[in-house]
Every structure is written in structure tokens, then in C-alpha cells.
Amino acid sequence: MRRLDNSRFGFPSNCFVCEPANSHGLRVPFTHDEDASLVFAEFSLGDAFSGAPNYVHGGLILALLDEAMAWATIAIGERFAVTQRMDATFDRPVRVGRPHRVEAFVDGQDETGLDTHAHVLKSDGRRCAEAHARFVILSAAAAEAAIGTVSGDDAKLLGPEPPAR
Numbered sequence: 001m002r003r004l005d006n007s008r009f010g011f012p013s014n015c016f017v018c019e020p021a022n023s024h025g026l027r028v029p030f031t032h033d034e035d036a037s038l039v040f041a042e043f044s045l046g047d048a049f050s051g052a053p054n055y056v057h058g059g060l061i062l063a064l065l066d067e068a069m070a071w072a073t074i075a076i077g078e079r080f081a082v083t084q085r086m087d088a089t090f091d092r093p094v095r096v097g098r099p100h101r102v103e104a105f106v107d108g109q110d111e112t113g114l115d116t117h118a119h120v121l122k123s124d125g126r127r128c129a130e131a132h133a134r135f136v137i138l139s140a141a142a143a144e145a146a147i148g149t150v151s152g153d154d155a156k157l158l159g160p161e162p163p164a165r
Contacts, residue, residue, distance in 0.1 A: 004030040004039065004071050011148040017067035028064065028102075032075035039072045040103045047096050055093040061120060062088055065131040068104035069116040073135045076106040077114045080143055080150065080157045081135035084113065088131040092122070099123045112159065113137055 006013035016025040018041075026049070030041045043064065051057035066083055073081040094100055104118035114137070119130040137159030143150045150158055 002032045002034065002075075004032055004075055009147075009154055010151060015067070017063050018071075026060070026064070028067070030068065030071045032071070037076055038103050038105050039068055039075050040101060041068065042099060042101050044097060044099045045094075050096050052093075054096055056096055058090060061090070061094055061129050062086070062131070064102050064120065065104075065118045065129065066133065068102045068118045069131070069133050069135065072104040072106050072116050072118070073114050073137075074157065077109050077135075078157060079109075079114060079135075079159065080138045080147070080154075081114055082138060082142075082146065084134045084136045086131050086133035088129060090129045092126065092128045094120055094128045100128065107132075111137075 006015060006019060013019050014022050016022060018028055018030055019025055020027050028041045028043045030039055032039050045056045049056050049060050065088060066086060073079050101121045102118060104116060106114055106116050108115040114135045116135060117132045120128045122128055138146060139161045140158050141161060143158055
């Protein structure tokens with residue numbers, strides 16, 4: 001098991017979902033389970049994050065699913081990538097103040113992107129939400145625009161430059 005942390009990269013992060021220093025964010029810590037080939041996080045969100053009074057806002061659930069899959073592209077797929085498309089299904093509500101778990105997996109990978117899926121589970125293992133997404137691997141130029149210069153060992157997480165149009 002390895003805790004995933006933005007500070008290991010050479011650029012600052014103020015991620016809404018995972019950054020512990022973002023006082024307005026969710027501050028959800030993610031872990032890479034190398035043996036199970038998945039990324040996960042345990043979380044419980046308070047009523048400040050509700051949609052309906054007793055349910056976590058669906059947009060925040062999408063953000064958690066997206067963040068888990070993004071970490072999977074880094075930890076499992078060994079690529080910096082951004083979401084190209086995502087579709088989600090909500091099976092049951094994520095209740096405010098109750099423990100849940102989000103898990104993400106890489107289903108496939110090619111030279112331009114990664115296919116991922118993630119789900120949010122209740123403490124009894126029942127699925128609340130599930131998403132499937134395609135992530136596009138960042139080239140050096142795209143990474144520069146998104147996160148700043150990527151260098152050293154982190155450069156191996158980048159993809160090729162797209163062909164000129």
C-alpha cells in the first residue's frame with residue numbers, strides 16, 4: 001500500500017478533492033493498493049457537502065469518482081492524464097456523515113489514453129455509484145499548460161506530442 005500525494009511532483013497542487021491544504025476542499029486521501037491493482041479512499045462527508053439534506057451532492061460524488069480514476073491513471077497506468085469523457089450511474093444515495101469507499105481501476109491503455117472505472121461503496125459493500133471514463137495522456141505541451149513543467153523522473157508519465165494539424 002502506498003499513500004498518493006501531490007507533493008512528490010514538482011508542481012504545486014490545490015486539488016479540490018485530495019489536497020490536504022485546501023481549506024475549501026474535500027481533503028480525501030487516496031492510496032494505491034499495488035497487490036489489488038486499484039486506487040482507493042475512505043471518506044465521510046458532512047452536511048456542508050449535501051445536496052438533499054441527508055445526501056451528499058451528486059456533483060461531489062462525480063468529483064470523487066473522477067479524482068479516483070485520475071489517481072489510477074498515475075499510480076496504475078503510470079501516466080498524467082485528464083478526463084476526456086465520463087458516464088456515471090447512481091444506484092443509491094451517498095449519505096451525509098456515513099463512511100464510504102471509492103475504488104478506481106485501469107481497464108485498458110493505449111498510446112493516447114486510458115480507460116478506467118470507479119465505484120463508491122457503502123460500508124456494507126453495496127454500490128452507490130459507478131463511473132466509466134476515458135482519460136487522455138498529457139503531452140509535455142499539454143502538461144505545461146495544465147500543471148507546469150514536468151521534468152526528471154516525472155517526464156516518463158507524459159505521452160507523445162500530438163501530430164501537427
